[in-house]
Amino acid sequence: MDGFKLMKELRVNYEQEHHYLPKETGLSLIESTTQDDSRISAKCRDAKVEDLWSLTSFFGYSTQTFVLAVNLLDRFLAMIRIQPKHLSCVSVSCLHMAAKVTEEECNLASTDALIRIGQCRFTVSDLGRMEKIVAEKLNFKSKAITALTFLHLYHQIALSHATDRKETLSLEKLEAQLKACLCRISFSKAKPSVLALSLLRQEIEAVQSEDMLEIAYHIQRHLKIADSELLLWSERVALCLSDYASPECSKPNHRRLQWIVSRRTAQNLHSHRSVPELPTIPEGCWDESESEDSSEDMMSSGEESLSSSLGSDAEGPFFPLHLRRQKHRQHLHA
Template sequence: MITSSPHCKNVSPSQRDEVIQWLAKLKYQFNLYPETFALASSLLDRFLATVKAHPKYLSCIAISCFFLAAKTVEEDERIPGLKVLARDSFCGCSSSEILRMERIILDKLNWDLHTATPLDFLHIFHAIAVSTRPQLLFSLPRLSPSQHLAVLTKQLLHCMACNQLLQFKGSMLALAMVSLEMEKLIPDWLPLTIELLQKAQMESSQLIHCRELAAHHLSSLQSCPPLNSVYVYRPLQHTLVTCDKGVFRFQPSSVPGPDLGLSKDTSKPDAAAFYHRVSAAKRKVEEMEVEDFYDGIKRLYNEDSAPENVGSVCGTDLSRQEGPASPCPPLQPVSVM
C-alpha cells in the first residue's frame, strides 16, 4: 500500500538500510556496474521521501528501482530479464507486480531517472584531485588511478547503506570520502579539500560533520575480514603458509629452519623478512577486494590493459620464481559492499 496518508506506517531507517544492503548483494549476483546500484539507491531514497510506503511493500519497491536503474545504466545484453530477476532475487513479488510498481515510481518521480548520484560526484572529485596533485598516488605505487577510484567506490557504496548519511547531499558525501582518503596520502590535503569545497559551493561545517560520520561508518568496513585466504609459498623450504586476515597459522616445515612464530620482533633477520612478506600478502588481499569495481571503472581513465595477475601474491610473479611451481590454489573474487 502506497499512500500519502499520515496514518500509514512508514519504512524505518533500519529497514531502509537493510534493503539497500540487499540491493548491493543483487549487484554482485547479477554482475552489474556500481553505477547501477548507486542509481537504484538514489531512486529508492527519492521515492521514499515522496510517499509513505508500508514496509511489507519495500522489497517490491526496491527491486523495481533496481530494475529501472539497470535499464538506465547497463548495456542491453547485461540487463537481467524481468522473470529471472523476480525469481532469482527472491523479492517475493511477480513480474507483473514489478511492472506496476515501476509505473508508480516513474509517476512519482516525474519520469526523471537521470539524477546525479554520490558516485558521479566521486568520479569528478577524484579526477580533480589526481590531476591537480599527481603525487597523490606516490605512496600507493601498486595502484593506478582507476584502481584507487575502485577502492573509494567500495567505501562509498558502503556508506550509502547508512541512513545517518542521508542528511547530506551526494556531492557532500563524495567530497568527504575523497577528503578522508587524501588526508592519509598527502600532507597538503587540507588546501585541496578547501579548493574542492569552494568549487562545489558547500559549507565547511557540513563537510566536517559528514567526514566524522563517514569515518565512523567506514571503521566497521575496515574491521571486516576478507573471505579469501592468502597462500604464501616458500619454495626453498617447501612450506605452505595459510594466512587469514588477523589470524596466522603456520605449518611446520620438513626442512629445519628458523622459528616461524607470530612474534613481530624484527630484531631477527629471518623473522623480519617473513613478517614483511605476510604484510605484503595482506595488502594484496585488500587490493583484490576491489577488482570487481576496477573492471568497471578503468574505462574512466582509459586503462584498457589487463589487470594485474592476482597470482602474484606478494608483489612477485610466482611463475617466474626459481624452484618448484607454487601449489597455491587460485584466489576467487570476494563479494564486497
C-alpha cells in the same frame, strides 16, 4: 577533459543536486519509525539496500547502477508512505529502472531473473506496475545527480592537477566506501557533493598527499562548502567506515549469495505461478499525523535477506588496515 571544463561541469551539477535529494522530512519519519510499526523503519530500509548491493554484485552491475537505485529508493520512500510488505517490490523495481539507464542492454537481467534470484514474493506484472508508479511519482526519465557523480568529477580533477602519488588515489576504493555509507539511511540526508568530498578528503589524508589536499581545499572553496558542514559529514564517514570494518558488523556478501530456504520457498523459486499477487498499493504521501489500520498485514516472516555476514569488502583492500586490526583485537579480547 581539461581542468576548466571539469570545474564548469562540477558547478552545473552542484547547482542541480538539490532536485535529486530525498525529502528530509520523509527520511526523518523513517528514522523515527519503530521496528514493530506498520511503516518502513530505518533498519528495514538499510537491510533492503544491502540486498540491492548483493543483487548488483550477483548480476555484475556497476556502482553507478547501485547508487542510482538507492537514490530512487530513498526519494520514493521519503515521498510515499508504503507498508513493509511492499518494500521488496519497490527496491527491486528501483534496481531494474537504474540498470536500464546505466547498463548495456545485453547485460540486463530479465525481470523474471531478478524476482527469482531476489527470492521475491511478487510477479513480473507487479514489478512492471511498480516501476510505472515510481517513475511517475519521481518524474524519472534517465538520470540523477548523486554522490557518485561528484566522486568521479573530484577524482578526475584531483588527478588532472596533482603532480605526485597519483596512483594511490583509487576510484575503486572510493566507490566501495561510498556503497558502505549508502547502506545507512542517515547518509541520504547529506548533500551528494559534500558526502563525496568527505570521502575524497579522508582518502587523501590516508595517503598523505599535500598536493591533493590542496586540490580538495580548492574544490571546497569553488563550491562554497562550509567547513562545519564538511567536518560534520567527514566525522560521520570516518565512523561509518570504522564500524563497517568491524568483524561484528553484518554486511552484504560481495562475493557470493547464499540462502537457507524452506521447501515452500524452493518451490516458489522454480515456479512463479504459485507466487501470490500483492494487493493494490496505497499511494498516500508521508504525513506524520496519519495512522494506518494496525490489522493490515506486515511483510511475511518468510522473507529472507540476501545479505550475509560471511565475507565482505571490509576484508579486502578498501577499508583502513589499522581499523580492521584494531577491531579484530577488540573482538578477541571481548
